Amino acid sequence: MSRWAITGTTGFIGPKLCRLVCDRGDEVVALTRPGSSSSTTDLTGVRICPTDLLDVAAIRRAIRGCDVVVHLAAPRRLPGKSRGSAPGSRGFLVITEACRALLEAAAEVGASKFVLASSTSVYGRPWGEVTESSPLKPQSEYARARLTGERLSLSTGARVGVCVTIVRLSGVYGPGSIPLRPLLAKVTAGGFRVVGDGRQIHQTIHVEDAARALDASGRGGRTSSETVLVSGARSSLREWLDEMATAAGVSVRYTPWLGLPARLALRGVPGLIGSRRLASLDYQLRPRAYAIEHSLELFGNYHQVSLGDAMAELVGERHAALP
């Protein structure tokens, strides 16, 4: 049996990861935000330990006896808003300095592994397929903070002798996803119109599969630090939205003739920050394609949720929430 310390356990992915680890018979210590009003009812069997993630001594006390530390905590993302990650802000420090604090405490208690949930946002907005070695071009405060946190983790891990795995997650979806709500509402209302034909790759990962990949990254006998891309099976945006619409008994309309001019216009825009309309256009036109062969090799096949089942569940959850 091993003992895991996990941050961000009250978020979207955290409870799923805690469940996987506990169901296997391993122990979980949840480092929750002191004063957090988030519910911990999903965390049955987990030891809750409110801990300041910048306080090495407090972390050391909380994670004594742990073998693995997984850092999921990050400022929350709400629909239409960017994550608060301005340099020097609390959100920034949780993504950056907390990595150093967690790793130093991990080394002091003899934990051998540190997993950081990072994000494909570090690649910016490429039009082609992304691999682990694609150029890094973070274009938001959040993405820049992410990259700083990754680098800090790798350098601190090397200094204190803890193996670091950076897991760069693509967009994660599933029941309970707050950022997905506006799109879900529009599609399930029927008649949603997409700019372009929606045939570009749109690779996202179901929250249960993301938790499975994170779980696998904390297990196994790896001893060298590395960075891994994690996403779901490939589908096009059209397949993705059509599955959602079908589950709701409606359809989506595509406008292929608008695709090329809109794509050309979008390519001329240097950044999307602050513009909700441009961000929505970007979502409808830009491919999201990730080479995930390395993670499948390392972690085994972590894809277990089919797109059809996932969309049926999402739409069911939305219908249940309607008055």
Ligand SMILES: NC(=O)c1ccc[n+]([C@@H]2O[C@H](COP(=O)([O-])OP(=O)(O)OC[C@H]3O[C@@H](n4cnc5c(N)ncnc54)[C@H](OP(=O)(O)O)[C@@H]3O)[C@@H](O)[C@H]2O)c1
């Ligand atoms: N979801 C995605 O699509 C996605 C994609 C790529 C990467 N990721 C990364 O994966 C990780 C988990 O994502 P998620 O979607 O599960 O996140 P989430 O739902 O936004 O939850 C964030 C978690 O971090 C905690 N947190 C925030 N500020 C904190 C602080 N100052 N001290 C301690 N804990 C704090 C929150 O606690 P409270 O409940 O107290 O607020 C919550 O448990 C994050 O690092 C995220 O950036 C997510």
